[in-house]
Amino acid sequence: MKHTAARTWAHANRAVLRLTTRVQEGLEEAAHRPDRGDISTTTVIIWVAAVTGAVLIAGTIAVVISKYNGMLNGL
Template sequence: MRHTAARTRRAVLRLTTRWRESLKEATRRPDRGDISITTVIIWVAAVTGALVIAGTIAAVIARYNGNLNGI
């Protein structure tokens, strides 16, 4: 039981220390080069478009599979 409590205290201390360091760094350098919301929107749209195209191709192949065997 003591070992678990000691490990928990050490883990909390490490996390707290890391959290404080991160906050100091964020205060010191507010623009850390994070991805902008525009970039995220563009990526989501691109992936969605690719999935729609792939799904359409799969549906067409499944529907006309018998007709495409001779090609």
């Protein structure tokens, strides 16, 4: 039983070491190359506004069609 626990701790320690190393490498790369092609805040704002506008337009069209549905049937 002790052997299994020791192996488990060894695996956990190696996993933590790999994760720590990877995070450190990522931070070093970010320091060397600050613009790595991440999505900017402005881009996110523009996309949210575009999607919101499209949903509002579609909702307005749906409301108008449902309101005047009887009148549109004869066209």
